[in-house]
Amino acid sequence: MDTSIIVLLVILALVALAVIMIYNGIITRKNAVQRAWAGVVTQERQKNKILPELERIVSEHKEFETQVLSDITKLRSGLTQLSDGDINPQGLGDIEKLMKSVSSGIQVTMEAYPDLKTVTPMTNLMKEIAEQQENIGAALRIFNQNVEAFNSGIEVFPNNLVNSMLNKEQLIAVFSDDEASAGFDYKPNF
Amino acid sequence: MSNRQVKALLKDIKRSVDLADSKPDLLDTVQKAIDFGQPVAFNYTRHIVIAVLCICISALLIAGIFWRFLPATTGIYDYVNESLVASAILMLMGVGVLGYVVFQNKKIGDLSARIFKMDAMLDNHFVVAPSPGTKSLQTRFSDFDRGNYSREIRSYYHSHYDGEEHDFDFNYYHFHYVNKRTVTYTTTDSKGRTQVSTKTVYDHFDRYGIILPFTYVRGIQIFESSAGQHYQHQYSAESLVFRKRFNVYCRDQFSAAKFLKPAVIVAIEDIAGLFKQLNIEINVDGQMCIAFDNADLLGAEQSYDLEHPQAFLKELKGETQMVRLNSMLSFVHQLMRHSDSNF
Numbered sequence: 001m002d003t004s005i006i007v008l009l010v011i012l013a014l015v016a017l018a019v020i021m022i023y024n025g026i027i028t029r030k031n032a033v034q035r036a037w038a039g040v041v042t043q044e045r046q047k048n049k050i051l052p053e054l055e056r057i058v059s060e061h062k063e064f065e066t067q068v069l070s071d072i073t074k075l076r077s078g079l080t081q082l083s084d085g086d087i088n089p090q091g092l093g094d095i096e097k098l099m100k101s102v103s104s105g106i107q108v109t110m111e112a113y114p115d116l117k118t119v120t121p122m123t124n125l126m127k128e129i130a131e132q133q134e135n136i137g138a139a140l141r142i143f144n145q146n147v148e149a150f151n152s153g154i155e156v157f158p159n160n161l162v163n164s165m166l167n168k169e170q171l172i173a174v175f176s177d178d179e180a181s182a183g184f185d186y187k188p189n190f
Numbered sequence: 191m192s193n194r195q196v197k198a199l200l201k202d203i204k205r206s207v208d209l210a211d212s213k214p215d216l217l218d219t220v221q222k223a224i225d226f227g228q229p230v231a232f233n234y235t236r237h238i239v240i241a242v243l244c245i246c247i248s249a250l251l252i253a254g255i256f257w258r259f260l261p262a263t264t265g266i267y268d269y270v271n272e273s274l275v276a277s278a279i280l281m282l283m284g285v286g287v288l289g290y291v292v293f294q295n296k297k298i299g300d301l302s303a304r305i306f307k308m309d310a311m312l313d314n315h316f317v318v319a320p321s322p323g324t325k326s327l328q329t330r331f332s333d334f335d336r337g338n339y340s341r342e343i344r345s346y347y348h349s350h351y352d353g354e355e356h357d358f359d360f361n362y363y364h365f366h367y368v369n370k371r372t373v374t375y376t377t378t379d380s381k382g383r384t385q386v387s388t389k390t391v392y393d394h395f396d397r398y399g400i401i402l403p404f405t406y407v408r409g410i411q412i413f414e415s416s417a418g419q420h421y422q423h424q425y426s427a428e429s430l431v432f433r434k435r436f437n438v439y440c441r442d443q444f445s446a447a448k449f450l451k452p453a454v455i456v457a458i459e460d461i462a463g464l465f466k467q468l469n470i471e472i473n474v475d476g477q478m479c480i481a482f483d484n485a486d487l488l489g490a491e492q493s494y495d496l497e498h499p500q501a502f503l504k505e506l507k508g509e510t511q512m513v514r515l516n517s518m519l520s521f522v523h524q525l526m527r528h529s530d531s532n533f
Contacts, residue, residue: 029430036428124532124533127532131527131532135453138455138456138457141456142429142452146430
């Protein structure tokens with residue numbers, strides 16, 4: 001066989017290998033994003049472990065405002081609507097807002113009525129809520145890291161060519177805290 | 191004050207430091223420097239002047255050889271040889287005297303560093319502990335499964351951490367190991383003949399780490415640096431950053447998934463930014479070993495020394511913070527907090 005044909009075949013084989021690797025890389029990163037989102041949802045659903053107990057304590061103690069109880073109810077129904085499959089940062093943001101409202105409602109009442117701290121499961125519940133929130137924050141960081149890797153993976157050259165021809169994936173929006181970012185005057189221009 | 195008096199003082203302080211085993215003992219040693227009444231520093235101005243003169247004369251002699259005599263072709267070699275010998279002697283004398291001055295001054299710095307280190311160890315409740323031996327550690331943790339020639343524990347300390355929610359005892363170790371390998375190389379002699387030879391090379395390495403009880407999960411290895419794999423299952427965390435850096439081997443994937451909560455993964459990613467080749471292993475006996483390459487876990491920032499005894503004493507009286515150690519221990523505390531049950 002002619003040397004130039006051999007060289008051409010080797011180059012074609014290398015290009016095909018590179019395309020396969022890029023194609024598989026995009027799929028791997030997409031799956032990692034989906035898994036990270038499932039991780040966020042799982043952490044959110046951990047709240048179901050504590051909500052019944054929280055609901056009981058809040059309804060038994062008149063010191064808590066009725067708004068807290070109503071927020072807990074809304075939180076429970078919001079959690080049932082969260083899906084592992086659909087990446088829905090907006091729905092998650094709404095749940096997080098409700099959780100913040102519940103936490104601050106409880107915190108304000110406990111500061112006003114320090115005796116409530118002696119209610120046995122209350123301190124543990126507050127500790128559990130703090131840890132859960134930490135885990136949700138961490139799960140969101142992991143989700144955003146994976147989204148960044150995925151988005152870069154379909155935008156950089158030559159991955160963008162492989163994606164436009166084969167994978168046909170779209171950019172995924174990162175999760176951002178609208179309430180927190182509303183507090184800044186600075187808005188990034190991207 | 192003469193240099194002889196400074197030397198005697200340093201000798202006295204060194205003797206006291208050798209015997210010191212508590213904070214007041216150490217502070218007393220520095221008090222001796224304050225009572226000395228003068229800055230603890232050698233005065234070697236005369237030595238330095240002589241050394242510089244020697245080096246300058248030596249340089250001038252060499253310059254003279256090159257500029258004046260080298261272009262001539264005959265009758266100068268005896269002169270050149272004598273000048274070169276004289277120049278070399280002067281240069282050696284000059285460098286020798288400067289070396290002596292540096293060596294003497296270094297003694298003050300070294301003694302100060304020793305006092306500071308002892309104080310930092312006392313502040314952080316470290317005491318020397320009997321080493322369990324490399325064989326015992328090797329059976330317990332994979333990170334000690336290194337070194338095909340020799341292994342030794344060079345230091346082993348015990349201390350305690352009081353966290354907001356958890357208190358724990360821990361041991362710090364310095365592990366040194368040597369790998370032996372044979373290298374083949376070729377040499378060519380003056381006649382152009384090549385010869386293949388072999389030589390034995392010994393590569394020296396150090397690992398550092400902490401060992402503590404951790405009973406919330408058992409049988410898991412989170413390795414950045416390659417070490418022996420003890421468990422057959424592999425676990426893949428959801429974070430791509432984590433996956434790129436660490437391999438997770440476990441006894442069962444369910445325990446690994448339960449332990450590696452998002453907050454734990456993020457905490458490991460963050461601490462890995464501070465430590466090189468980080469390996470975390472929790473064995474089946476509920477013992478945790480966190481190993482890394484950084485030698486400065488017990489390091490602290492020293493601002494003064496015996497040359498400024500008042501300021502040095504004040505510095506020693508305060509609590510010395512070991513920044514890296516604190517980061518490591520709060521990381522462990524965070525792992526415990528996320529692994530325990532709140533109910």
